[in-house]
Amino acid sequence: MNVLVLGAGQLARMMALATKPLNITIRAYDVGSKTVVDPLALDNSYGDLNDGIAFADVITAEFEHIDHDTLAICEASGKLKPSAQAIKTGGDRRLEKALLEAAGVANAPHVIIADKADFDRAIETLSLPIIFKSALEGYDGKGQWRLKDMSQANAIWDDMANFIAEANTSVAQGIVAEQMIPFDREVSMVGARDAKGNTFAYPITENHHTNGVLSVSIATNEHEALQQQAALAFEKVADALDYVGVLAIEFFHVGDKLLVNEIAPRVHNSGHWTQQGADCSQFENHIRAVCDLPLGSSELVRPTAMVNVLGEDNLPQEIFTIPSLKMHWYGKTKRAGRKMGHINVSGSDKQVLLERLNQLADILPAEAFSDIQQYVRSLG
Amino acid sequence: MNVLVLGAGQLARMMALATKPLNITIRAYDVGSKTVVDPLALDNSYGDLNDGIAFADVITAEFEHIDHDTLAICEASGKLKPSAQAIKTGGDRRLEKALLEAAGVANAPHVIIADKADFDRAIETLSLPIIFKSALEGYDGKGQWRLKDMSQANAIWDDMANFIAEANTSVAQGIVAEQMIPFDREVSMVGARDAKGNTFAYPITENHHTNGVLSVSIATNEHEALQQQAALAFEKVADALDYVGVLAIEFFHVGDKLLVNEIAPRVHNSGHWTQQGADCSQFENHIRAVCDLPLGSSELVRPTAMVNVLGEDNLPQEIFTIPSLKMHWYGKTKRAGRKMGHINVSGSDKQVLLERLNQLADILPAEAFSDIQQYVRSLG
Numbered sequence: 001m002n003v004l005v006l007g008a009g010q011l012a013r014m015m016a017l018a019t020k021p022l023n024i025t026i027r028a029y030d031v032g033s034k035t036v037v038d039p040l041a042l043d044n045s046y047g048d049l050n051d052g053i054a055f056a057d058v059i060t061a062e063f064e065h066i067d068h069d070t071l072a073i074c075e076a077s078g079k080l081k082p083s084a085q086a087i088k089t090g091g092d093r094r095l096e097k098a099l100l101e102a103a104g105v106a107n108a109p110h111v112i113i114a115d116k117a118d119f120d121r122a123i124e125t126l127s128l129p130i131i132f133k134s135a136l137e138g139y140d141g142k143g144q145w146r147l148k149d150m151s152q153a154n155a156i157w158d159d160m161a162n163f164i165a166e167a168n169t170s171v172a173q174g175i176v177a178e179q180m181i182p183f184d185r186e187v188s189m190v191g192a193r194d195a196k197g198n199t200f201a202y203p204i205t206e207n208h209h210t211n212g213v214l215s216v217s218i219a220t221n222e223h224e225a226l227q228q229q230a231a232l233a234f235e236k237v238a239d240a241l242d243y244v245g246v247l248a249i250e251f252f253h254v255g256d257k258l259l260v261n262e263i264a265p266r267v268h269n270s271g272h273w274t275q276q277g278a279d280c281s282q283f284e285n286h287i288r289a290v291c292d293l294p295l296g297s298s299e300l301v302r303p304t305a306m307v308n309v310l311g312e313d314n315l316p317q318e319i320f321t322i323p324s325l326k327m328h329w330y331g332k333t334k335r336a337g338r339k340m341g342h343i344n345v346s347g348s349d350k351q352v353l354l355e356r357l358n359q360l361a362d363i364l365p366a367e368a369f370s371d372i373q374q375y376v377r378s379l380g
Numbered sequence: 381m382n383v384l385v386l387g388a389g390q391l392a393r394m395m396a397l398a399t400k401p402l403n404i405t406i407r408a409y410d411v412g413s414k415t416v417v418d419p420l421a422l423d424n425s426y427g428d429l430n431d432g433i434a435f436a437d438v439i440t441a442e443f444e445h446i447d448h449d450t451l452a453i454c455e456a457s458g459k460l461k462p463s464a465q466a467i468k469t470g471g472d473r474r475l476e477k478a479l480l481e482a483a484g485v486a487n488a489p490h491v492i493i494a495d496k497a498d499f500d501r502a503i504e505t506l507s508l509p510i511i512f513k514s515a516l517e518g519y520d521g522k523g524q525w526r527l528k529d530m531s532q533a534n535a536i537w538d539d540m541a542n543f544i545a546e547a548n549t550s551v552a553q554g555i556v557a558e559q560m561i562p563f564d565r566e567v568s569m570v571g572a573r574d575a576k577g578n579t580f581a582y583p584i585t586e587n588h589h590t591n592g593v594l595s596v597s598i599a600t601n602e603h604e605a606l607q608q609q610a611a612l613a614f615e616k617v618a619d620a621l622d623y624v625g626v627l628a629i630e631f632f633h634v635g636d637k638l639l640v641n642e643i644a645p646r647v648h649n650s651g652h653w654t655q656q657g658a659d660c661s662q663f664e665n666h667i668r669a670v671c672d673l674p675l676g677s678s679e680l681v682r683p684t685a686m687v688n689v690l691g692e693d694n695l696p697q698e699i700f701t702i703p704s705l706k707m708h709w710y711g712k713t714k715r716a717g718r719k720m721g722h723i724n725v726s727g728s729d730k731q732v733l734l735e736r737l738n739q740l741a742d743i744l745p746a747e748a749f750s751d752i753q754q755y756v757r758s759l760g
Contacts (some may be wrong), residue, residue, distance in 0.1 A: 023709040320674040329403040
């Protein structure tokens with residue numbers, strides 16, 4: 001079985017590693033260079049998109065910000081899973097919000113903005129503070145504004161109007177205004193759905209961010225009520241998209257409720273722990289789903305945590321003395337803040353896991369990992 | 381870190397899969413074609429042995445039957461781990477027996493045979509039945525004789541003398557005569573030793589063979605007394621070889637004692653379960669050892685079994701419905717009896733494992749797997 005993945009980053013690489021033992025050959029389409037590569041070697045080319053489509057029995061994606069022409073060409077081949085519509089929905093906050101409303105899944109109050117009238121309506125409808133996010137992918141931190149005080153409104157609108165006008169995107173750029181929700185924490189869920197509609201949801205993870213980037217995810221089985229809410233939301237969203245593959249949902253945990261923050265139509269950083277804490281990882285389950293193989297169990301085997309390695313390409317060898325620790329480097333060139341790899345650690349129970357996480361925090365260099373160290377130590 | 385593996389089969393492939401996430405690049409030297417290849421792709425060449433040695437920080441091996449010139453060239457580079465002597469010892473039953481005697485490790489009574497006088501001495505010293513095995517690798521089932529009755533002795537000697545004379549080996553062929561031991565079962569142990577002399581022994585496995593080829597290995601934690609004996613033998617053998625890497629030892633279990641049957645200076649088929657039943661697989665631990673990284677835990681995480689797939693390249697997709705089942709195909713061309721892949725299955729306890737094994741036995745096609753089915757069903 002041959003699979004072409006749209007996108008040639010670490011997610012395609014980990015899909016390839018997970019499914020090489022199934023005799024599934026994965027090639028990746030690098031949307032930047034417009035060439036097909038081996039995601040495990042990267043140093044050779046297997047032609048262009050058409051060559052990749054001809055090679056593939058199945059086409060899938062590792063990210064949602066793929067230009068619509070490429071998606072259309074892939075969908076026309078009849079091999080694309082999940083659908084172009086599902087991928088587009090993950091890449092456009094307007095479609096995402098429409099989907100959540102249609103599926104009846106709780107999310108933050110919001111207003112879609114295309115012009116000044118919409119902007120004014122957002123301010124009338126929502127209470128401050130409001131967060132404005134570009135509908136399509138922002139870049140370099142651009143495309144987000146926070147309105148805390150009405151005196152900022154005009155300046156924000158000017159900047160936003162400019163941003164919309166200057167957008168060089170294949171569909172019109174827009175803005176989604178959202179009521180800012182004071183949440184207790186952020187959790188997320190990855191799950192898989194097959195073509196018959198069977199769903200396998202993994203345990204939710206509790207996530208910690210450093211400078212706005214996910215840095216730690218912890219999966220345990222201790223959040224039963226939240227797990228049920230999240231699994232229901234997962235089913236509603238996946239069914240509404242007639243989704244095939246792994247889908248991730250990020251939630252705000254507010255009181256005893258979960259509100260969807262955003263969805264990602266792909267394997268997700270907060271699901272990397274499944275490589276070690278579940279029988280079948282999100283990577284294998286995604287490929288099983290799109291290749292029409294039976295899905296694997298998503299049950300928790302052991303409490304497991306994932307720690308991202310951001311902007312570092314070398315760690316003390318001493319980390320390997322921690323039992324159950326697995327290092328996952330992505331083979332990428334070092335760049336400040338870049339996701340270079342992640343570490344998974346498991347424990348027979350949560351206490352053992354936390355001991356090992358603290359052991360890890362003590363070994364990681366303080367300069368680069370101070371926020372993660374602080375977070376881990378706060379867990380006890 | 382770059383590693384060259386002597387041998388380009390499934391063991392090199394699984395080392396590469398296990399350590400790609402450590403940013404370790406593995407190339408494999410195919411001793412047949414005398415070319416260096418990527419063990420995960422195989423379709424490209426990276427030159428000859430000298431190119432491979434120049435590429436490598438470390439050289440290791442996936443099998444012991446490597447010609448001595450190649451070993452000498454690799455050892456001269458200062459990069460070979462384990463040593464050429466350790467690899468040769470695993471490939472020559474005479475050296476193996478000498479090692480076991482020197483290390484004081486129990487094994488079957490035996491006599492080394494180079495000529496007729498040795499043969500006669502073997503018959504005098506050992507009681508019938510006697511098994512005679514070629515010292516260097518046999519091929520196509522040749523190189524083994526069983527003497528059950530003295531009337532067979534002359535014919536066996538004639539054949540054996542012929543075999544020795546015709547051997548086209550770089551060192552002289554010889555024979556090891558062994559007392560045939562009626563054993564209760566065969567068990568084996570894989571373990572790792574680092575350059576500082578630290579050893580990590582995995583739990584022993586109980587092995588079942590089909591037509592003389594390993595077909596099932598089961599690892600549990602229920603053999604405490606045997607585990608201690610095996611771990612002691614492992615330490616003695618590994619220390620005597622000043623071994624670096626993963627080493628396997630096969631034992632006959634006779635009464636309450638273990639007798640060493642043979643050693644393999646490499647990762648071993650009976651250790652494939654460690655991919656799933658231990659925190660750090662034998663493949664990762666072998667590479668950690670030769671790359672001078674701290675060794676990973678060899679403790680059992682869950683009872684786990686490995687079932688070999690011999691001579692088949694296609695199995696019912698239904699196997700994927702069994703929780704915890706992992707399929708490991710080797711990407712090889714189908715040939716009768718060939719090791720094509722293996723299946724790992726785990727359970728939270730032995731009972732759950734046996735239920736899953738029986739579920740698997742029911743799904744596997746009866747024609748190709750009848751012996752395995754019978755064995756699994758006999759376990760309860």
